[in-house]
Amino acid sequence: MHVHHVGRHSDFAAAKMAKNNLFESERMFCDVYCLEPGQAQRVHAHAASDKVYYVIEGAPTFEVDGERQSLGPGNAVWAPAGSDHGVANESGDRARLLVVMAPRP
Secondary structure, eight states, rough: OOOOOOGGOOOOOOSOOEEEEEOOSOOEEEEEEEETTTOOEEEEEOOOEEEEEEESSSSSEETTEEEEEEETTTEEEEEOTTOEEEEOOOOSOEEEEEEEEEOOO
């Protein structure tokens, strides 16, 4: 059994959004994204992969196919394969997200 404590994989970086890997295989990955205020993952798409963002901490703003919404802890966002998606921390506080993507691009 592989077990990781999410809090121990939650490093932030001053230069850009940090991706902290929890699990990965040839079929999927599960990361903790850490965004300081003002950091973002630019809007992009994956032709054949679905992505789920789950908010652990903060209130980041998500964009999926042009729809934008700020969400707090306990909320999840699905970006289906082919959708334009991204996340920005436009708040004054740190944000942490659990992110799962499959199949792995």
